Amino acid sequence: MPWQQKIRYLIGKPVGVSLRNGQGTSGILCGISGEKILVIEYLYQAQFALKQYSFFMIQDINEFPPCHLSQPVYY
Known part of the structure; x- marks a missing residue:
């Protein structure tokens, strides 16, 4: 989907911008x-x-993917 169509749904979210x-x-x-x-x-x-x-200037904008961990990782 072109970034122009998804941009309104991404407001307030972490994104990567190419x-x-x-x-x-x-x-x-x-x-x-x-x-x-x-x-x-x-x-x-x-x-x-x-x-x-x-x-x-923009080629694409994508939302960050969620973390899919079965359990939290602590160091």
Whole structure:
């Protein structure tokens, strides 16, 4: 399914974003503003940044898969 059709269902969820230039990013999809998506990304320590990506930059957007563990793993 093209990312344009699934984007509204992904708002508020962790996503991976593939960009047309071969790079990618991940974070929480916060919303859509005009023809841009808004993604909050982790920087370091306790710092996060809200970044914008234009629709023309995006190749695909996918929701993170769930963890399928029968029991939690602790280290």
